[in-house]
Amino acid sequence: MSSALETKLAAALASRDDRWIRRRLPDPATASSLALTDFTSNDYLSLASSSHLRTHFLNKLHLAPDILGSGGSRLLVNGQAHADLEDRLRLFFGAEAALLFNSGFDANVGFFSCIPQAGDVIVHDEYIHASVHDGIRASRVDKASLISFEHNSVLGMRVALRRASDRIGRSARQSVFVAVESLYSMDGTFAPLKEMVEVIEEVFPEGNAYLVVDEAHTTGIYGPEGRGRVAMLGLENKVLARLHTFGKALAATGAVVLTNNLIKDYMLNYARSLIYTTSLSYANIIAADASFDMLTDGTASHLSKHLLSLSTYLTSALPAALKAHNIPSSLVSLLYSLHPPLHSGSDDPSQIIPILTPHPRPLSAYLLAQGMNARPITWPTVPKGKDRVRVCLHAGNTREDVDRLVNGVVMWAGEVLLASEEKEVRAVSGDEWERSKL
Ligand SMILES: Cc1ncc(COP(=O)(O)O)c(C=O)c1O
Structure with a gap:
């Protein structure tokens, strides 16, 4: 029989499960996987994998x-x-x-x-x-x-x-x-x-x-x-x-x-x-x-220049692709395009780019299946109704990585729209069938 403490703790976790807000440690394989493109860590300058820094650090340690x-x-x-x-x-x-x-x-x-x-x-x-x-x-x-x-x-x-x-x-x-x-x-x-x-x-x-x-x-x-x-x-x-x-x-x-x-x-x-x-x-x-x-020594300035150029690229390429494919902003949008400039504080590019969607987990899972790691962020970490997939760009990312991300988001959104249209058609034809029986 479980103790009162165990019952209370388990109930709190189960409630988080019911509300889809239970936190879990991610699979450690995703942290070290070279096969996955990192759109999630805070290692913004990709210095954690820099051979220059690694050698420099080991030399310093040695001395x-x-x-x-x-x-x-x-x-x-x-x-x-x-x-x-x-x-x-x-x-x-x-x-x-x-x-x-x-x-x-x-x-x-x-x-x-x-x-x-x-x-x-x-x-x-x-x-x-x-x-x-x-x-x-x-x-x-x-x-x-x-x-x-x-x-x-x-x-x-x-x-x-x-x-x-x-x-x-x-x-x-x-x-x-x-x-x-x-x-x-x-x-x-x-x-x-x-x-x-x-x-x-x-x-x-x-x-x-x-x-x-x-x-x-x-x-x-x-x-x-x-x-x-x-x-x-x-x-x-x-x-x-x-x-x-x-x-x-x-x-x-x-x-x-x-x-x-x-x-x-x-x-x-x-x-x-x-x-x-x-x-x-x-x-x-x-x-x-x-x-x-x-x-x-100038390494970081060089890396951050590339990082911020990727941000500028993504924030223009993604809205353009969503528009070209008629993806409604209620399904996917960039946070910046929804907020007045007041909230963004500045026009400077940021390495953190939230993609708002009411379905952050399916979008994140879709991207993961395509080799991209971008995590869903939901309430209570962000306010209700502001669920998102947060993209963190890195100096180690390339323009091709960003292109793959844009394609992935657009393809996912297209599939969601298609599935909901099919559901509507099924609902309508089901309705007609019901009426034909009258
Ligand atoms: C804005 C902000 N302040 C402070 C911290 C805490 O820093 P650290 O990770 O070094 O504990 C974080 C990290 O999560 C953060 O995002």
Whole structure:
């Protein structure tokens, strides 16, 4: 007989099964299959399979005095390699201070759980990452002081900031934190950072509202030598903290928060996701360092140029093919073509291209059968009615890969339309047969 706990857990999973939202680990064979075209991983620059980076990393490992483990928390053992990487990143990104975390998740939890103080207000984009929510939940900010605004809407943000201002009053004794991502991973949309900075400065002329930007999906791809969109727009001095992660385009693991000395020092004392965990191993640090060499030696700029040219190609080829085959937008469409420019934040190409469809699983399965790995994303990861197959492009993809993808989508849509027409014909003729019997 199962225990009460087992019954409850199993019922929750069964309910997810019924609603088609049960999460499962994908088949590991799809992660390593060379036969599958990768339209799904976050390895945007394809550095994970770069022989140049691999050789460079192995050479560095060979020469490094320490490779294994790290000996404990940074507060216990501060490895020279860790301190050196922080110093390098501080200079590279033009920040006063840099602080490493074991992951971007830990960094967001660490920052948001301790920096906003009791009585402060947090304003955030409705699509902000789960790790920011978790950090906020652990903070001393009360629920009534959390204000979200419509995705990427500068107007929505202004309204949220006015509410924040009403809440804390005119004095600058309390602070407001504004949390956004420079590129959103589910939608491929860019935050209009410049306009956001202007509104923050207008509503809070005393300077007690602070922008915090998560650059997880732009690191290595956008901005000079892949420094991200804050650097691309010259806003380094307008943000309180930037997060760059190493696990996506950089093919490593870990993250860095770029901020000022006071915030760094405070996090060293209060950020539990930093204090109470073993820091990244030396090998991890060497891997991240080797990846940053790819940014400074020009490799990443070259790769990101190709990556973004593929994005431009796909976003013009797919709508054209769908139109040519009379595929209705209710069956397949690009997210961008449905949303006003307000939501896309910028006309720049993005490596993340969501294909909206009410049938993401069948489309993804169809593409997989044709050797293409593009995953379905459904509620609760994205809002209801916004189900999609999310295409992540990679520097390792070719134009021919993109052509195959476009063909695959169009062929699938054509088959779906044909099947529904046949069903209609069958229904109509069945109807006639029924009537003929009268
Ligand atoms: C926007 C954003 N922030 C933070 C993270 C967490 O980064 P990491 O994978 O390094 O934990 C992710 C990754 O899922 C992300 O998409």
